[in-house]
Each structure stands twice: as C-alpha cells, then as structure tokens.
Amino acid sequence: MQKKALSLLLALAMVFSLAACAQTPAQPGTDPTPSASGSPSPSAAPSAEPSVEPTAAGTRSFTDSCGRTVEIPADISRIAPSGPMAQIVLFALAPDKFVGIASKWSKETESFIDGSYYNLPVLGQLYGSSAGELNLETLAAADPQVIIDIGEPKKTIAEDMDAMSEQLGIPAVHIDAYTATMGDTYRLLGELLGLEEEAAVLADYCDEIYANTLSLMEKVGDNRANVLYCLGDEGLNVIAKDSYHGEVLDLMTNNLAVVDAPSSKGTGNESDMEQLILWDPDVILFAPQSIYATVDGDATWQSLKAIRNGDYYEVPFGPYNWMGFPPSVNRYLGMLWMGSLLYPAYVDYDLYTEVARYYKLFYHCDLTQEQFDALTANSTGKK
Numbered sequence: 001m002q003k004k005a006l007s008l009l010l011a012l013a014m015v016f017s018l019a020a021c022a023q024t025p026a027q028p029g030t031d032p033t034p035s036a037s038g039s040p041s042p043s044a045a046p047s048a049e050p051s052v053e054p055t056a057a058g059t060r061s062f063t064d065s066c067g068r069t070v071e072i073p074a075d076i077s078r079i080a081p082s083g084p085m086a087q088i089v090l091f092a093l094a095p096d097k098f099v100g101i102a103s104k105w106s107k108e109t110e111s112f113i114d115g116s117y118y119n120l121p122v123l124g125q126l127y128g129s130s131a132g133e134l135n136l137e138t139l140a141a142a143d144p145q146v147i148i149d150i151g152e153p154k155k156t157i158a159e160d161m162d163a164m165s166e167q168l169g170i171p172a173v174h175i176d177a178y179t180a181t182m183g184d185t186y187r188l189l190g191e192l193l194g195l196e197e198e199a200a201v202l203a204d205y206c207d208e209i210y211a212n213t214l215s216l217m218e219k220v221g222d223n224r225a226n227v228l229y230c231l232g233d234e235g236l237n238v239i240a241k242d243s244y245h246g247e248v249l250d251l252m253t254n255n256l257a258v259v260d261a262p263s264s265k266g267t268g269n270e271s272d273m274e275q276l277i278l279w280d281p282d283v284i285l286f287a288p289q290s291i292y293a294t295v296d297g298d299a300t301w302q303s304l305k306a307i308r309n310g311d312y313y314e315v316p317f318g319p320y321n322w323m324g325f326p327p328s329v330n331r332y333l334g335m336l337w338m339g340s341l342l343y344p345a346y347v348d349y350d351l352y353t354e355v356a357r358y359y360k361l362f363y364h365c366d367l368t369q370e371q372f373d374a375l376t377a378n379s380t381g382k383k
Contacts, residue, residue, distance in 0.1 A: 062192055064173040066158040072171050073145045076193050080144035082172075083125045085151045088320065088328040089177060091117075092202055092362040093186065094193055099142040109319035112365045139168075147172040148192070150185065151328075152244070179247055179331050183207040205361055206332065213335045216346055217252060225342045227253040228279060228306075229268075229315075229323070231287035235295065236276070237268040245327055248334050249285075253342065256281050266325050273300055281306050283342065287325070288317035292378055313341065314378035319363065333358055341380065351376075 063069045079097045081087040087102045091113075100123040105113055121138045147170055149161065157174050164172040173192065177185040183203035190199025217224075229239040229249055239246045241255040243262035249255050256279040263269045284306040286292035292314040295301040306312050316322045316337060324331035333355065340351040352372045359367040 062173060064161070065153065065176040065188070066161060066174050068158055068161060068173070070165065070171045070173055072173070072192075076145050078143065078145045079193070080123055080139070080142065080147045080170075082147055082149035083151075084326045085177070085328040086148055088326065088330060088362075089150045089182075089185065090148060090189070092329065092364075093189055093195060093199055095364065097193065099144045100138065106319060108317060111371060112319045112359065112363050112367075114364065144170060146170065146192075148189075149174040150177045150189075152176070152178065177328070179251075179327075180210060182210070182329055182332075202361060205358075206329070209332045209335060213251065213339065216339050216343060219346045220343050223343075224252075224254040226256055226282040227285060227342075228256055228276065228281040228283075229285045229287070230276075231268055231290050233291070235286060235291040235301075236271050236273065238271050238276075240269045243268070245324065247327070248324060248331050248338070252335065252338050253283075273303075277303050280304060282311060284312040285323070286312065286314050287323075288315055288321055290314075313380070316375045316379045318375050329362060337376075337379065 058074050059071050060074050061069055062072050077097055078099045079090065079094065080099055081090050081102045083102045090098070095117060098117070098120055100121040101117070102123060102125050104122055105118060110118075121142055122135065123139045123142060124135045147164060147168070149157075149172065153174060153176055154160065161172045161174050164170075175185055175188050175192070183206040186199045186203035186206065187196075190196040190203075193199075227249065229246070231237050231239070238257040238259075239249055239255075240257045240259045240262035241250055244264040245266060245268065246255055246257075246262070257269065257271070259269050259271075261269075282305070284304065286295075292312070295307050295312065301307045316333070320326070320328075320330045322330060322333040322337055324334055336349070336351060336354050336358070339347050340349075352369060355372055355375075356367040359365045
C-alpha cells in the first residue's frame, strides 16, 4: 500500500511540476507562489457558498468555493496547507492542527512564531511555481485529514482539487480569498474546521480594517500620494498598477507604475531608471532586501525627488512582508502602515497598538514596543 501511495504522489507531483517549469524564480522578499490568473476584483466574493452537511457516521459533506461537494471527517484535527498563502491564513485560526508547513519559516519568524511550530515537517507546495519541491514521503507520513487551498481561484481550480483528492486519497478543498472579502474566508474556514467562534473573531477584524481603510481613502479623496513600489537587487522592478500584487497599493495610492502588461508575479515588472525618472514619484516604497540602504548615496537615484526629499521607505518585514508577499492576510498590516505613513492627518489610531493587535490575533505573539521599533526602523518618517 505504501508503494502504491507513493506512486500516486509521484504522479501528482509530475502533473503539477509541469506548471512550474515556465515560472521565474522569486526574488528575496517576494511571493514564491504568484497567481496564474491575474488580479482579482477588490469586491470579488467567493465563487460558491460553502456548506457543511452530515453524512455517514464519522464524516460530513462540505461544499467548497468551487462548488465541489467533498466528504471530510466530522472532526478535523490534522490539516495541511497547500502553499504559503494558505499557511499564513490557517496559522491564525488553527496552528495546532498543522501536520506540516508548506514552506520553512524565515529567520525573521523566530522572534514571533512559537518555537514548537519550527519542528513541523516541510511538505512543500502542492502546485504552483515550487511544485517540484513537494516532499512526497513526508506528506504521506504526515497523514493530513484534509488539504486546504486558499486564495484566488485559477480557471482550473475544480479540476486541480479533484485531481489532488483522487491521486492522494486525501480530501482537498479550495476556499476563495481576496483582501476585500477575507472576513468571509475565515467564516467559511470556521465551518470547515469546526472553529466558528474563533474564526468569527478573525473575520470581524478583517471586515473592520478593510472598512476603515475604505473610509480613510474617502477622506483622503483626491489627495492620494503618487507612489512607486520598487524591488529587486537593483530596485528597478516595480509592482504595476492593476497587478495582483498591486491590489493594496492601488487601493491606497496613485500607483504611477502603469505598464502595458502588469505582471502577476511577485517579482513585478522590469523597468529602468529612465522610466522611474519619468514617473518621478513623491514617495518610493522599497521591498525588503532591495536597495533601500544604498540609494541615499547614489547620484543616479538622487535624480528622483522622493530620494532627494527623503520620502522613501523600506516595507516592514517580519515574519512576512507587510505589503503582501505572499499576498495573504498580511496585507492588512500594509493597510495600517500605509495609512499611518502617507496620511497621518486622516488616521485616528496608534500604529504600534494596531500592529500589536494584529500580531496577537494572527501570529499568537505579544509584540513589544522594542520589536515594533525594530520592524519599522526604516519605515517611518525621516524628518
């Protein structure tokens, strides 16, 4: 039986590895699992209303966001996330149900994630750009009761989930997740995992922060900051307007990076200094591990008024990029940070207080003022 199971797992890995061959490796600080279907509508809702119905003893029927009805255990205590985005979303709700993690915790995570979760086996990604890293034997040994995929649905999502369930002999479900409807995502996960009350707390938080952000931007009106998000070893890649990764940036700023074909990869769109000078933003946000630390002494970068005026910042990172790489619930930190940074006259919250609240809810961590100061050392006003 074990040989048969592993052969099925190998077959699955080969199927999903085909999509990985054409992908570009992500740069440090970017999303390792870019979307394949473009930018979601901010107002998009889940594809279908999931529901749970009792079936035979010990099992129940769950309808996921694809409209698939899947038989799952009545009580779920062992889950596997499909990738980094699912890992972040699920860790807030059910960390003790993890039988493994999709990707290793970063070094920066050690200050925020309890050490007991570092001993979990790394399962790899079940599909996407890193499908070839799927650890078949580890996944089989971990024995999850359900595999949970969370995020923007691909055009073939139903077929992908069916293939995964059939090949692995483990039920796989998909739950839609967009920044605008993350509250609904958590409520559906609560139904799936029997954690309705816990999920409601996270859902209400997401609804609150998103609604507050919309209210803030109504107050800002036409006074949006002209911004570029720069990343890469030379800082010359940009997160383009209308791209999947530009969702929060577009929501809260006048994103100047208008290009013909916005990339949905975490590496963004390639650009050059000549184009950056033409855009000449008021504010530049640099991705973690980009060139924030060196631009002040670079004559070429001094051609940009944002650099000359000191209006450039490094996106906070720890345990994940606050602007959403991967593009998961961590985007809510980006909303809070950008609101405080770009529109201080319009906000009525203390950033540390709000960030500490997020870390408690989503990372189960009591964030200290010292930790917050370290996280935002390059991310607040220089004047």
